[in-house]
Structure formats: C-alpha cells, structure tokens
Amino acid sequence: MTAQPVLKTDLMQTRKVKPCLVSSELNRELNKELTSELDKELSKELKKSTQSKFSKAAEHYNTHANVQKHAASDLFKLIKPGFNKNKVCVDLGAGPLVNTHTLQSMFSSVVAIDLSLNMLQSSDLTTAKICADMDNLPLQANSVDVIYSNFAVQWSANFSALMQSLYSILKPGGQAYISTVVEGSLNEIKTAFAALDSNSHINTFNSELYINQSVQNTGFTINSAKKRIYTDEYTTPLKAIASIKAIGATTQNHTNTRQGLLTKSALKKVCSAYPLINNKACVSYHVVLLSLEKH
Numbered sequence: 001m002t003a004q005p006v007l008k009t010d011l012m013q014t015r016k017v018k019p020c021l022v023s024s025e026l027n028r029e030l031n032k033e034l035t036s037e038l039d040k041e042l043s044k045e046l047k048k049s050t051q052s053k054f055s056k057a058a059e060h061y062n063t064h065a066n067v068q069k070h071a072a073s074d075l076f077k078l079i080k081p082g083f084n085k086n087k088v089c090v091d092l093g094a095g096p097l098v099n100t101h102t103l104q105s106m107f108s109s110v111v112a113i114d115l116s117l118n119m120l121q122s123s124d125l126t127t128a129k130i131c132a133d134m135d136n137l138p139l140q141a142n143s144v145d146v147i148y149s150n151f152a153v154q155w156s157a158n159f160s161a162l163m164q165s166l167y168s169i170l171k172p173g174g175q176a177y178i179s180t181v182v183e184g185s186l187n188e189i190k191t192a193f194a195a196l197d198s199n200s201h202i203n204t205f206n207s208e209l210y211i212n213q214s215v216q217n218t219g220f221t222i223n224s225a226k227k228r229i230y231t232d233e234y235t236t237p238l239k240a241i242a243s244i245k246a247i248g249a250t251t252q253n254h255t256n257t258r259q260g261l262l263t264k265s266a267l268k269k270v271c272s273a274y275p276l277i278n279n280k281a282c283v284s285y286h287v288v289l290l291s292l293e294k295h
C-alpha cells in the first residue's frame, strides 16, 4: 500500500506527535485513515461496477423488471393527491425512465437522475436528465418539492447520509416517496449458493430497523413505512439466478465475494440446492416503502 508512508509523514507533521506515542496512538490513527481510504477506494470500484452492469442491462431492463414495477405502483399509491401541478419532482435512480412518464402526469417538472448514462439515454422521453451519483447529488438545498425513488437507494454507499442529503434538498413541506430493498431479499439464491461455499453471492442489504432509524434520525416525519415481500417465479433455478443479472443488479457491496465464473459442475450443485416451491424457483425481494415529509 503506497499511501502508508505519505499518511504517516502527514500525520507526524500536522499533529506534531511525540516519537514515544507513535507506536500505539499513531498506529490507531493510521489504521483509521487507511481503513477510510480503503473504504473510499472500494466504494469507487463498486460504483464503477454498478454503473457498468446497469448500463449493460439498460436495453432489456424493462422486460425483466417485474417486481420493480409492482413496487413502483405501490409507491405511486402513497403520493398525496392535491396541488402537485406546480411542483418539481426528482426521480432518483430513475433507470430507463420507467416511472418518469407517470410522474410527469402528476408534477409540472420531473428531473430523472441515474448513475448510468445508458439507462437515462435508453428512453426517448423528454425530461431533464442528470447522470449523477445519489451519494453526491448536484442539487441545491431547499430546491425540490418531491423525491420519488423506486428500487434504487439500496445502491447508496451510506443510506443515513443519503437521507440527510435528501432532507436538505427538499423544500420545507417537501415529500419523499422511497422504496428500498432490505435484509431477507434473495434468500433463495443465498441458500442455493450455500451448498457451494461459504462466500456471499448476493448483496448485503440494510435491515428494516436500520432504515427506519436512519429516517427518524434525519428528522423526517414518517407518514407511512410498510414492508412488503415481492416475489418473482421462474420455471428453473438457472432462470431465477439469471434474473438478477438481467436487471444489472449483480454488483456486490461487500468484500466476501467469490471471484471468477462458476464451473458447470458448481452451477449444477447450486441449481440442485435451489429451494423450490410447487416446482417453481422463486426470487423474493423484501422491500420497505416509505412516505416521508420534511417540516
């Protein structure tokens, strides 16, 4: 790790650390800074990988995103009816603008934001589009009336920080409608891969409790917070496993991942261990749907 000596020198100079303190205190400081540097690097790599996988999936996303459509529809039902016509709405993690058209029928102006340019470009819909990272949004404080985000914020590197940023971007009285994938999701895939090795083969998802606490800590009023389980059914385990790839969601947000492609025999083992229900291979998503308000 080439950064180590530089950090060490910097710390010594800026904090005028006495030599006798170097071994314990400084080591702790160094470890903290290195861990944070590594986290940043890892986060950058994960972002690149997420962007690239969603970009590759953009063209066919719409045909495979069944569960996402159900969640989007449930999220629309939470939107407060009323004087929405003069309002600015952000569709965060908009993907190929699958929900933007409906949002345009509700709000006078819709800004679609996504990390993947391909996703944004794959729709002909005319609307403002911004290719940006939700963890570093280029939006001013108190500038947006409504945030709608379906099946996207689980990709944030820091959900709590994202909630703070969304709170700041919203105008007083602003609303946020958010669905996010939580712990318990893709358990069938997890069970099947457990027959192969002890590595994790799926994303790590935040718990429902963490989501609710983060939102509360931000200061949002929670008008509604519901958990739903959405399930897709496939005729074979192989199709179930492939469904994750088809929507671009195969980047894993942790380090305990298995590298490389599966051999034929490994894949066979995974498929035989896939739990079937009535001869169907299910893929379930545990999703929290939130209706939030800034005061």
Ligand SMILES: C[S@@+](CC[C@H](N)C(=O)[O-])C[C@H]1O[C@@H](n2cnc3c(N)ncnc32)[C@H](O)[C@@H]1O
Residues within 6 Å of the ligand: 050, 051, 054, 055, 065, 068, 069, 072, 092, 093, 094, 095, 096, 098, 099, 113, 114, 115, 116, 119, 132, 133, 134, 135, 149, 150, 151, 152, 155, 156, 247
């Ligand atoms: C599962 S798709 C959801 C798309 C759409 N909202 C829907 O309801 O079908 C998730 C989207 O989040 C986007 N995304 C992932 N990480 C992101 C980030 N850090 N910032 C902005 N968008 C991100 C992906 O590119 C992808 O288009």
